[in-house]
Amino acid sequence: MTRPLTQTEENYLKAIYKANEKTKAAVNTNTIAAYMKTSAASVTDMMKKLAQKDLVIYERYKGARLSPTGSKTATSVIRKHRLWETFLVQKLGFSWEEVHEIAEELEHINSDKLITKLDEYLGFPKYDPHGDPIPSADGKFMLREQMILSQLDVDESGILVGVKNHETSFLSHLNNLNIALGTSILIKERSGFDKSLKVSVSKGAEVVLTDMVAKNLLIRKS
Amino acid sequence: MTRPLTQTEENYLKAIYKANEKTKAAVNTNTIAAYMKTSAASVTDMMKKLAQKDLVIYERYKGARLSPTGSKTATSVIRKHRLWETFLVQKLGFSWEEVHEIAEELEHINSDKLITKLDEYLGFPKYDPHGDPIPSADGKFMLREQMILSQLDVDESGILVGVKNHETSFLSHLNNLNIALGTSILIKERSGFDKSLKVSVSKGAEVVLTDMVAKNLLIRKS
DNA sequence: ATATATTTTTAGACAACCCTAAAAATATCT
DNA sequence: AGATATTTTTAGGGTTGTCTAAAAATATAT
Numbered sequence: 091m092t093r094p095l096t097q098t099e100e101n102y103l104k105a106i107y108k109a110n111e112k113t114k115a116a117v118n119t120n121t122i123a124a125y126m127k128t129s130a131a132s133v134t135d136m137m138k139k140l141a142q143k144d145l146v147i148y149e150r151y152k153g154a155r156l157s158p159t160g161s162k163t164a165t166s167v168i169r170k171h172r173l174w175e176t177f178l179v180q181k182l183g184f185s186w187e188e189v190h191e192i193a194e195e196l197e198h199i200n201s202d203k204l205i206t207k208l209d210e211y212l213g214f215p216k217y218d219p220h221g222d223p224i225p226s227a228d229g230k231f232m233l234r235e236q237m238i239l240s241q242l243d244v245d246e247s248g249i250l251v252g253v254k255n256h257e258t259s260f261l262s263h264l265n266n267l268n269i270a271l272g273t274s275i276l277i278k279e280r281s282g283f284d285k286s287l288k289v290s291v292s293k294g295a296e297v298v299l300t301d302m303v304a305k306n307l308l309i310r311k312s
Numbered sequence: 313m314t315r316p317l318t319q320t321e322e323n324y325l326k327a328i329y330k331a332n333e334k335t336k337a338a339v340n341t342n343t344i345a346a347y348m349k350t351s352a353a354s355v356t357d358m359m360k361k362l363a364q365k366d367l368v369i370y371e372r373y374k375g376a377r378l379s380p381t382g383s384k385t386a387t388s389v390i391r392k393h394r395l396w397e398t399f400l401v402q403k404l405g406f407s408w409e410e411v412h413e414i415a416e417e418l419e420h421i422n423s424d425k426l427i428t429k430l431d432e433y434l435g436f437p438k439y440d441p442h443g444d445p446i447p448s449a450d451g452k453f454m455l456r457e458q459m460i461l462s463q464l465d466v467d468e469s470g471i472l473v474g475v476k477n478h479e480t481s482f483l484s485h486l487n488n489l490n491i492a493l494g495t496s497i498l499i500k501e502r503s504g505f506d507k508s509l510k511v512s513v514s515k516g517a518e519v520v521l522t523d524m525v526a527k528n529l530l531i532r533k534s
Numbered sequence: 535a536t537a538t539a540t541t542t543t544t545a546g547a548c549a550a551c552c553c554t555a556a557a558a559a560t561a562t563c564t
Numbered sequence: 565a566g567a568t569a570t571t572t573t574t575a576g577g578g579t580t581g582t583c584t585a586a587a588a589a590t591a592t593a594t
Contacts, residue, residue, distance in 0.1 A: 098581065119542055132582055134543055139580090151542060151589060181403075182429040195421045201414050207404040320551065341572055354552055356573055361550090373559060373572060 095145075097198045100167050102126060102136050103145060106156050107164035116153030165229040171197035172218035172225075173208050179219040180212060186219040186270075187261035220261075221252025221271050221308060239275065239299070239307040240285070247276035248309030255306040267297050274312060317367075319420045322389050324348060324358050325367060328378055329386035338375035387451040393419035394440035394447075395430050401441040402434060408441040408492075409483035442483075443474025443493050443530060461497065461521070461529040462507065469498035470531030477528040489519050496534060 105125035145160035327347035362368040367382035507523035
């Protein structure tokens, strides 16, 4: 009788997943606490519990990594999150900065059939409204060539395929600049002083992007 | 700082709502316990808590009724449940006996905007896939003339507009008989012995309905 | 390498929701 | 009305997930 995980447990797994996506090294207690906006003590408690359920590999004072099962679970939650975000934007007409919070709730709904049907209904999307890849049912991510806008040279151009920052304020800022997924961006000038870029957006309006913005834009060179 | 209700609290309110829909009288502790599949002791605890939050009017040993706020909340949860059921059937292609459980989870997602947009996406449906009325955002139900199939006389006919029983087994039974919402049913014969009915379905096949089935079919006379 | 700072764990406690068993209140029967 | 049966509440306790404060382990600095 393996009972389903609680939302909290799923969120811890997701936090660990996101924290070590690249490194695969063990994640600190404090790092998890920051992700979860909770205390280190609570994290320790939860790591013991998740380790006992074989979802996490945990050594005291050394941090935690996901077990294969834990990793599969985390990926499945991310899949659900991104499919729901896609639904909210494509079908219900939400804008990309509104959907994260709602999807944080929807991702915990428990029904494989629901997700299978939702995926089908959406036409098996490979990327969500922020350009993040949607893992397939067996946990595989679609990878793509991408680079950060700040790495482009003057006179080079790219198409926006993703964003590294998902905060509402950042996404709204892009809305104001008329920058969305698929928008083409051509670098016109780079300031030697603060690295800010003058770019032309969709072969039209010229706008200035601070380096802080440019660092968060993922593009495919065009 | 009114924090949102927990799923459990919402489910208790829904249970009280359903238990006294007609009578409006106070609901027994044991009745609520049966609905919630929990112990009477737990119900007493919860009633104290809900009374303290002004969601329920509760007198010890006398049972509970919903306060205006409690009633509004219960109605809103029912609205969400029925809209999600409609979505699952109409958009994702679920069959009517599969959707209740999933909607039990979806009904607790917290976003007014989500429900507003879902309602619009579905074309402001007035009835869910079981024929139950979907309350409007301000809590009003669309009422309709309806009667129970067993009340019809021989040679009278009606259109199925709802079902009183929502169990999977009952709904599957209707599927097997080719009876769905909108199906027209004409009474051909009534047995004097066990009140079973011989009916013709959609002006075609003749089938026999036991009284137990006929009692659970809501029809509009045609 | 020893002291200091940081990180992590343990200890003890609280809130939400659940339980069983016993006590109290109410209802029913004769 | 008195006895019995039923319903409801109280008492005491368990689990999950949270917290703060103190103790223990590890890392850093001089």
